[in-house]
Amino acid sequence: MPIAVQNYSYFSDMFLTTGIRDLGQYMLLLGQTFRKPENWREYYKALVREFGLLGINSLGIVAIISVFVGAVVTIQTAYNLDDPLIPDYYVAIATRESIILEFSPTMVSLILAGKVGSNIASTLGSMRVSEQIDALEVMGVNPAGYLIFPKVVSLVLFNPILITLSMFLGILGGYGAAVLGGVVSPQDFQLGLQTAFNGFYISYALIKTVVFAFLIATISSYYGYYVKGGAVQVGTNATRAVVSSSVAIILANYVLTQLLLL
Amino acid sequence: MIEVNDLEKSFGDTKVLKGISTVCHEGKTNLIIGRSGAGKTVFLKSMVGLHQIDSGEIVYDGRRLGAMDDDERKDLRMEMGMVFQGNALFDSLNIEDNVTFALSMFSDMSESERLDRANFCLKRVNLENQNKKLPAELSGGMQKRVAIARAISMNPKYLFCDEPNSGLDPSTAIVIDNLLQEITQEYNITTVINTHDMNSVMEIGDHIIYIKEGKKAWEGSSDELLTTENEAIVDFVYSSELFKKIRAKL
Numbered sequence: 001m002p003i004a005v006q007n008y009s010y011f012s013d014m015f016l017t018t019g020i021r022d023l024g025q026y027m028l029l030l031g032q033t034f035r036k037p038e039n040w041r042e043y044y045k046a047l048v049r050e051f052g053l054l055g056i057n058s059l060g061i062v063a064i065i066s067v068f069v070g071a072v073v074t075i076q077t078a079y080n081l082d083d084p085l086i087p088d089y090y091v092a093i094a095t096r097e098s099i100i101l102e103f104s105p106t107m108v109s110l111i112l113a114g115k116v117g118s119n120i121a122s123t124l125g126s127m128r129v130s131e132q133i134d135a136l137e138v139m140g141v142n143p144a145g146y147l148i149f150p151k152v153v154s155l156v157l158f159n160p161i162l163i164t165l166s167m168f169l170g171i172l173g174g175y176g177a178a179v180l181g182g183v184v185s186p187q188d189f190q191l192g193l194q195t196a197f198n199g200f201y202i203s204y205a206l207i208k209t210v211v212f213a214f215l216i217a218t219i220s221s222y223y224g225y226y227v228k229g230g231a232v233q234v235g236t237n238a239t240r241a242v243v244s245s246s247v248a249i250i251l252a253n254y255v256l257t258q259l260l261l262l
Numbered sequence: 263m264i265e266v267n268d269l270e271k272s273f274g275d276t277k278v279l280k281g282i283s284t285v286c287h288e289g290k291t292n293l294i295i296g297r298s299g300a301g302k303t304v305f306l307k308s309m310v311g312l313h314q315i316d317s318g319e320i321v322y323d324g325r326r327l328g329a330m331d332d333d334e335r336k337d338l339r340m341e342m343g344m345v346f347q348g349n350a351l352f353d354s355l356n357i358e359d360n361v362t363f364a365l366s367m368f369s370d371m372s373e374s375e376r377l378d379r380a381n382f383c384l385k386r387v388n389l390e391n392q393n394k395k396l397p398a399e400l401s402g403g404m405q406k407r408v409a410i411a412r413a414i415s416m417n418p419k420y421l422f423c424d425e426p427n428s429g430l431d432p433s434t435a436i437v438i439d440n441l442l443q444e445i446t447q448e449y450n451i452t453t454v455i456n457t458h459d460m461n462s463v464m465e466i467g468d469h470i471i472y473i474k475e476g477k478k479a480w481e482g483s484s485d486e487l488l489t490t491e492n493e494a495i496v497d498f499v500y501s502s503e504l505f506k507k508i509r510a511k512l
Binding site: 039041140 | 305310312335336337339340342343346347348350351352353363364365366370415422497
């Protein structure tokens with residue numbers, strides 16, 4: 001057999017084996033994570049802590065990005081629709097749809113995959129290499145449940161709030177840019193926001209958000225929980241967590257769009 | 263009492279433990295000694311169930327670890343305390359919360375009862391008035407004491423310590439050794455300690471198991487260690503000139 005074919009066969013086997021093993025281990029971890037908690041009160045305390053760490057701490061970056069991307073989307077749309085035959089309020093319609101359908105649920109989730117995903121993976125990875133996860137296990141605590149379950153629940157509950165805020169601020173940023181830059185008049189922008197509005201788009205965006213939050217929390221936890229080695233591996237796995245979460249979000253985005261909009 | 267029968271453990275193609283059998287008695291400090299890489303930590307972690315063993319059995323007072331279901335294993339773990347080599351204190355929790363963690367999780371104690379228990383355990387390891395500090399704010403020796411306090415908070419029947427003296431100066435190491443021995447005798451605990459500190463071996467070793475290349479090469483008391491002619495253990499224990507001189511004078 002030619003060497004190139006042998007190498008291809010070796011790498012495809014390795015990729016398949018690793019992929020199937022990772023998927024199996026991920027499913028087993030999910031099984032451990034969603035076991036009945038040992039003590040609801042302690043899990044609730046952990047949940048409140050995670051709301052602060054993963055949710056409230058992300059408010060600032062989501063707000064800043066949303067306002068400025070909303071502004072840029074408006075300006076770019078206005079630039080591209082600069083035609084006397086197209087009414088000005090179309091700029092607001094395009095901005096609204098871009099923000100609600102794609103920017104807030106998907107792009108903000110990708111940003112959160114970077115911020116929150118790396119935080120989760122590095123925290124759990126550090127706990128693994130410093131034997132804190134072993135310590136929990138020796139005590140009789142289910143480490144996956146105690147450490148991962150509150151992260152998943154807090155992200156799944158808090159992400160829709162973040163994304164709703166992002167939608168609001170994105171459109172507000174667009175409004176500000178349109179009015180301050182003299183691109184569209186306030187009346188035209190408000191008219192555009194109310195024209196041909198489909199309420200299901202909000203539901204679609206929030207459904208996506210919940211799925212993305214689950215993917216970010218569980219995939220990042222998986223990479224952090226199974227770190228082997230030391231500080232270098234913690235960093236490597238944190239990067240893998242961000243990359244894998246981002247790829248999973250992009251794929252899930254396509255599947256959900258097919259299912260929900262067609 | 264913990265019985266270990268013909269314990270084997272491999273990682274990939276590397277066989278780390280090659281059929282170790284021993285008995286660790288209650289109220290005694292059972293020391294596992296050996297060179298770095300001999301398999302001491304794997305042996306200890308296999309005993310507590312952190313590593314899944316390939317073959318053999320571990321029996322805790324008649325209860326076989328391998329035959330336990332999840333609930334039985336959880337019940338057994340609540341009878342265990344463990345001091346890890348790097349202490350493994352939860353760095354986001356303060357000292358008091360570290361010590362009361364297992365109590366909060368598993369006991370019906372009120373907050374004040376848990377606090378009393380934490381204070382008792384911390385006093386027992388001679389570490390008072392540090393309750394609200396984070397682990398990172400304490401010295402290595404103090405962190406080790408917190409780890410011991412946490413390990414004894416649930417009144418364990420079995421106490422496991424992985425290199426409790428690593429990274430400590432000789433005088434602090436002696437304090438930790440004495441503390442572990444006192445606690446073992448006071449509460450009649452079955453204590454298993456991994457160490458390569460020869461001072462610990464001589465001072466607190468009621469029962470010593472020497473592991474060499476994954477096999478038990480020698481077993482006995484610290485008194486027997488002074489007089490044994492077993493070449494493997496003599497080479498290990500008396501590898502320094504100082505110990506050779508001491509042995510020559512015996």
